[in-house]
Amino acid sequence: MRSLSAAFFSWVQGARFYIDTHAEAVALVPSGEGKTWLDVGCGPGPVARLASRRGYRATGIDRSPKMIERAVRLARGESSCRFEIADLEGLASKYSADVVSAASLLFVVQEPEAALVQLWSCVRPGGNLLVVETTEKMAPRAALQTMTHIRPGRRLALLLWARARNGRSVAPSVYDRLAPASGSRTPLLDGLVSAWVFKKT
Numbered sequence: 001m002r003s004l005s006a007a008f009f010s011w012v013q014g015a016r017f018y019i020d021t022h023a024e025a026v027a028l029v030p031s032g033e034g035k036t037w038l039d040v041g042c043g044p045g046p047v048a049r050l051a052s053r054r055g056y057r058a059t060g061i062d063r064s065p066k067m068i069e070r071a072v073r074l075a076r077g078e079s080s081c082r083f084e085i086a087d088l089e090g091l092a093s094k095y096s097a098d099v100v101s102a103a104s105l106l107f108v109v110q111e112p113e114a115a116l117v118q119l120w121s122c123v124r125p126g127g128n129l130l131v132v133e134t135t136e137k138m139a140p141r142a143a144l145q146t147m148t149h150i151r152p153g154r155r156l157a158l159l160l161w162a163r164a165r166n167g168r169s170v171a172p173s174v175y176d177r178l179a180p181a182s183g184s185r186t187p188l189l190d191g192l193v194s195a196w197v198f199k200k201t
Contacts, residue, residue: 006043006064006066006067008160008164009043009104010043010044010067010070011154011157012154012157012160012161013043013044013046014044014046014154015153015154015155015157015158016150016151016152016153016154016155017150017151017153017154017155017157017158017189018046018157019046019050020150020151021132021188021189021193022046022047022050022103022132023050024186024188024195025047025103025130025132025186025188025193025195026047026050026051026054026101026130027054028130028186028195028197029054029099029128029130029197031054031055031056032051032054032055032056032098032099033055034055034057035055035056035057035098035099036056036057036058036059036096036097036098036099037051037052037056037057037058037059037097037098037099037100037101038058038059038060038061038095038096038097038099038100038101038122039051039058039059039060039061039100039101039102039103040061040088040091040100040101040102040105040119040122041061041062041063041102041103041104041105041108042060042061042062042067042068042071042083043062043064043067043071043103044067044070044071044074045060045070045071045072045074045075045081045083047060047101047103047132048060048071048075048081048083049074049075049078049081051099051101052075052078052080052081053078056080056098056099057080058080058081058082059081059082059083059084059095059097060081060082060083060084061083061084061085061086061087061095062083062085062086063085063086063087064085065085068083068084068085071083088109088115088118091118091119091121091122092118092121092122095122096122096123096124097122097123097124097127098123098124098126098127098128099123099127099128099129099130100119100120100122100123100127100128100129100130101129101130101131101132102115102119102130102131102132103131103132103133104132104133104134105131106131106133106170106174107133107134107165107168107169107170112170112171112174113174113177116131116174116175116177116178117177117178119131120178120181120198120200123198123200124200125200125201126200126201127199127200128197128198128199128200129178129196129197129198129200130195130196130197131175131195131196131198132188132193132194132195132196133169133170133193133194133196134161134165134169134192134193134194135169135187135191135192135193135194136167136168136169137167137190137191137192138161138162138165138166138167138169138192138193139162139165139166139167140159140162140163140166142162142190142191142192143158143159143161143162143192144159145190146158146189146190146192147159150189158192162192175196175198178198181198181199181200181201182198182199182201183196183197183198183199184196184197
């Protein structure tokens with residue numbers, strides 16, 4: 001991995017701004033009563049939990065047993081959420097879903113284009129791929145400005161996240177790998193984060 005330690009990023013994912021930002025991202029996809037959602041690299045499971053609250057039967061996968069253990073613990077009482085230990089290798093042979101998501105995954109893998117193709121291959125026809133990543137704006141100065149107006153609750157985590165990324169991000173050209181699929185990009189958190197949604201026909 002090229003970035004934050006698993007323990008630190010788990011702490012960041014519990015911050016209110018992180019939950020709020022990813023709730024906005026999840027809301028970019030229509031609610032899904034009876035439909036399925038696969039969150040890849042789920043960490044402690046915030047995206048899967050958010051998806052389950054929008055009617056999806058959500059599955060989160062992560063290669064870290066500790067992350068899955070934490071995700072299961074945090075999702076107690078959310079019956080439409082489950083978590084499994086798995087990684088990107090052979091993903092499409094094991095999973096498919098109406099929505100596939102990955103938050104802060106492409107930045108930390110060695111081959112983001114290959115990972116993106118793996119994610120896309122799991123999306124069912126008519127479904128969506130949601131990718132959430134920081135942008136080149138995710139750096140300390142911009143984070144300090146954003147910290148002045150986000151809701152309280154681990155706001156310092158935003159600055160530490162920005163210091164770790166320091167303007168480094170997934171190259172926009174990576175998403176060209178999905179052409180000619182139609183996609184849209186939505187800026188979140190004052191443009192420090194982007195959510196990409198790709199529709200599979």
